[in-house]
Amino acid sequence: MQQIITPTDAAHKPLGNSSARECLSMLRRICKYAAHLRLIRPIELEVALPKAIDKISAPLSPAEQQRLHQYVQANPTPRKIGLLLGLELGLRIGEICGLQWGDFDLKLGTLKINRTVCRISCGNGHTKVVIQTPKKPHLPPGNSTPKAAAYYAKKLCGSAGNAAWFLSGSESKPTKPRCYRKSIKGNHSNFSITQMEDTAF
Structure with missing residues (x-):
């Protein structure tokens, strides 16, 4: 070995x-x-x-941030909106995966961060995905949603129930952080999101 x-x-x-x-x-x-x-x-x-x-990712430059906004605007989806939430609110990737539609107040334009999705070790060589409280309260209970993200969220909300997970659209289970990270890298590799895994932007 x-x-x-x-x-x-x-x-x-x-x-x-x-x-x-x-x-x-x-x-x-x-x-x-x-x-x-x-x-x-x-x-x-x-x-x-x-x-x-430890790989330290440099923050996106103003030009890269503008390109990210244009990328989301061209075809907004919950997964792309999650990038804006990470960029402008400093959400970790696990916290984005832990969002449910009920966490958004689309009238007031606020967002509550109530949970995070993460993978933990079971101690026997296996791991499992669990839902926990956020690592630290880096956001107040009700934080203003970025205007662009709030606008796109209103367009995509439709008839989604409060218990539906924001990224997956299903009430059964959330999107796993690893799957979310891979989907973003696969769809648009020009933006680095590795820093979203453990730390805020």
């Missing part, structure tokens, strides 16, 4: 922290299943993982 993560023979480039963790997690599952079938004895794997490198 260590040879795969950091090969001494230069067979391939060393793995990053995320890839190494995924490999270790998969290997642990294999060993656990093999032990369950009594093919091997239960073992505990300890591997030195590469250090995670």
Whole structure:
């Protein structure tokens, strides 16, 4: 395993922290299943993982912000409006995923941040998506929605119920932050949103 993560023979480039963790997690599952079938004895794997490198994204320039507004205006969708909420209100990606239509007061033009969607470790190599209270109250209970975002939200609201999730439009489950991040990167890669995951703009 260590040879795969950091090969001494230069067979391939060393793995990053995320890839190494995924490999270790998969290997642990294999060993656990093999032990369950009594093919091997239960073992505990300890591997030195590469250090995670914190990437600091530069804020969008005024020209990039204008391009983002034009991008949303061309074909507004909840996912694109979420970018404006992150840009102008400093919402984290998990908080955008945690928005429901009932959090918007479209008459007063205010928005309440009541929850965040995040993925946590279960302690056994597995993770799960949970809904929690926001990390910190960086916004007052009722915060003015950016005019552009409020305008587009009014056009898209339709007959959506208060319990419907803003991004998915469904009442059953919210959009996962990872899925939201991938969809944005896939649709429009010119705007960096990695900073929305853990910190505000």
